[in-house]
Amino acid sequence: LRAKRMRLGIQVYNDRLAHNNTVEVTLRSQLRTALQQNQFELYYQPKVSLHNGKLCGAEAIVRWNHPDEGLLSPAYFIDLVEQSGIVHAFTRYTIESAVKQIKQWEDDETPLPVAVNLSAYNLMDTAFVPFVEKTLATSGIDPARLEFELTESATMVDISVSKRMISAFNSLGIRTSIDDFGTGMSSFAYLRELNVHTIKLDRAFITDVATNAKDEKIVEAMIALCHNLGIQVVAEGIEQQGQATLLKQLGCDVGQGYFFGKPAPHTDIDALLSTAQDVKANLAKIPSAGR
Ligand code: C2E
Ligand code: MG
Ligand code: MG
Ligand code: MG
Numbered sequence: 424l425r426a427k428r429m430r431l432g433i434q435v436y437n438d439r440l441a442h443n444n445t446v447e448v449t450l451r452s453q454l455r456t457a458l459q460q461n462q463f464e465l466y467y468q469p470k471v472s473l474h475n476g477k478l479c480g481a482e483a484i485v486r487w488n489h490p491d492e493g494l495l496s497p498a499y500f501i502d503l504v505e506q507s508g509i510v511h512a513f514t515r516y517t518i519e520s521a522v523k524q525i526k527q528w529e530d531d532e533t534p535l536p537v538a539v540n541l542s543a544y545n546l547m548d549t550a551f552v553p554f555v556e557k558t559l560a561t562s563g564i565d566p567a568r569l570e571f572e573l574t575e576s577a578t579m580v581d582i583s584v585s586k587r588m589i590s591a592f593n594s595l596g597i598r599t600s601i602d603d604f605g606t607g608m609s610s611f612a613y614l615r616e617l618n619v620h621t622i623k624l625d626r627a628f629i630t631d632v633a634t635n636a637k638d639e640k641i642v643e644a645m646i647a648l649c650h651n652l653g654i655q656v657v658a659e660g661i662e663q664q665g666q667a668t669l670l671k672q673l674g675c676d677v678g679q680g681y682f683f684g685k686p687a688p689h690t691d692i693d694a695l696l697s698t699a700q701d702v703k704a705n706l707a708k709i710p711s712a713g714r
Contacts, residue, residue, distance in 0.1 A: 451503045453489075456611045460513060462488045465520045466686035467537070469695060470657065470679045473671040478695050480536040482572070482679065483521045484686040501542075512546045515554060522562045522569065524689055529564060533696040538570035538600065543577035546584050550687070559595060564597030573599065575607035578617060587614050593618055600657070605645065614652055621677075622649055626660025629680070633665040643673050650674065 432625060457463060459650055463485055470480035487495040490596045504513050519538045528535045545551050559566050571592055578585040578601060589599050600621035614622075631638045642658075656668045661680030670678060684691065 427669075428608050429459070447503065450489075451507060453664055454500070454504060454507055454513075457487060457489070458509060458516060462490070463513070463516060463696060464488055465517060465524070465689070466680060467524075467687040467689050467692045467694075469684040469692065470538075470677050471683045473658075473667065473675050473678050478535070478692075479677060480538065480570070481692050482538045482540075482686070483524075484540070485517055486686075505542050505544060510542055511548055511551075514545050514551075515558075518555065518558060518569075522564060523559055525564045525568045525604075526562050528696065529568070531696075534565070534568060535692070536568045536570055538572050538598075539579070540572045540574075540602065543574075543580050543590060546573070546577065546580070546588045552588070552595070555592075555597070556595055559597075567598060567713055570598040570600060572602040572623065574602045575604050579607055579609055579613075582616055586618075587621060589617055611648060614649070614654065619654060621655040621657055623657040623659050623679075624641060624675075626680075629658050629660045629666055629670070630662075632658075633663070633669045637683065639669065639673070642670070642675075647675050 464487075465483040467481040467487050469478055470482060471477070472479040485497050485501075487496050487497075487500055504510050517539055521537045524536050525535070532659065559569070573585070573589075592599050598620045599618075600623055601617070601619055602623050603625045604622040606625045606651055622645075628645070630644050632642050633639070646656050655676045656674075657677040658666075658675050658681060659679045661667050661670065661678045661682045663682060666680075667678055668681055684695075704710060
C-alpha cells in the first residue's frame with residue numbers, strides 16, 4: 424500500500440498524525456536523521472503559462488519519505504523544521520536538490536525554471552546569501568532559472584530585512600515571488616518596498632473565482648494592480664477548467680494547481696518536457712481570448 428501511495432504521490436492525511444503530540448515529538452526527534460539519510464525528496468508541480476498553454480516552470484515542494492508513516496506532506500513537519508535548529512540545513516538541502524534538477528534539465532536541453540520555498544528564518548541567516556551564491560557558481564546553471572518563494576507572512580516579519588534579502592537575490596540574478604499573497608495582514612503598499620518579479624495569488628481567492636462575482640472582481644483588481652507595478656501574477660490552486668479559462672481572460676499570467684498537475688516526482692515533469700511542453704492539452708480547451 425505504501426509503495427502504491429508513493430507512486431501515486433498521495434499524501435498521508437490522518438488525524439492520528441495531525442493532532443497527536445506523541446507523534447509530533449517523535450517526528451521532531453527524527454528530523455536530523457531524516458536529513459542525513461536523504462528521506463526528504465523534492466516533488467515538482469507544473470506551472471503553466473495561461474497565455475500560450477506551455478509548461479513554464481515547476482515549484483519544488485518537499486515530501487518526507489518517512490520509514491514508518493509513509494509519504495508525509497510538509498503540513499506535518501514544516502513547523503517542526505522551522506522550530507528546530509535544522510531549518511538552515513534543511514533549506515540548503517532543498518536548494519541544492521533543486522539546483523541539481525535545474526542542471527539536469529539544462530543538460531537535457533529542456534531547461535525549466537524551478538521555484539524553491541524559503542522559510543522566514545532563512546532571511547535572518549547572514550550566511551544564506553553567500554551559500555546561494557556559491558551553490559549557483561558551483562553548478563553553473565543560469566541563475567534566472569532559480570526562483571525563491573517567500574510567503575507574504577514571512578516577508579512581513581521584518582520588511583527591511585526582506586527588502587534587503589530580495590535585493591541580494593536580485594543581484595545574483597535569482598527570481599523572487601511572494602507566495603500565498605493576500606492571506607496575510609499586509610497592504611498593497613508594501614509591494615512598493617519589495618522588488619519581486621511575481622506574486623502568487625492564494626488559493627483562497629481562486630476557489631470560487633468562477634462562481635462568485637465578488638471574488639472575480641477582487642482577483643481582476645489584484646491582477647491589474649500587479650501588472651501596473653510590473654509584477655507577474657500566478658494563480659495557485661486551480662482545480663477546474665472554468666477557473667483556468669476565467670483567469671486567462673482576466674489576464675493572469677501563470678496557473679498552477681491540480682488541474683494541470685499535482686506535485687509529483689521529477690519524472691512526471693520529464694514526461695511533460697518530452698511531449699512538447701503542452702500540459703495534458705488542457706490549455707487547448709481554453710478559448711484564446713486576448714487580454
Ligand atoms: P505552497 O508553497 O503554497 O505550496 C502549494 C501547496 O498547495 C502544496 O501543499 C500543494 O500540494 C497544494 N496544492 C497545489 N495545487 C493545489 C490544488 O489545486 N488544490 C489544492 N487543494 N491544493 C493544491 P503541500 O504540499 O501540503 O505544501 C504546503 C506548504 O508547505 C507549501 O505551500 C509551502 O509553504 C510549504 N513547503 C513545501 N515545501 C517546502 C520547502 O521545501 N521548504 C519550506 N520552507 N516550505 C515548504
Ligand atoms: Mg510555494
Ligand atoms: Mg503557495
Ligand atoms: Mg498556499
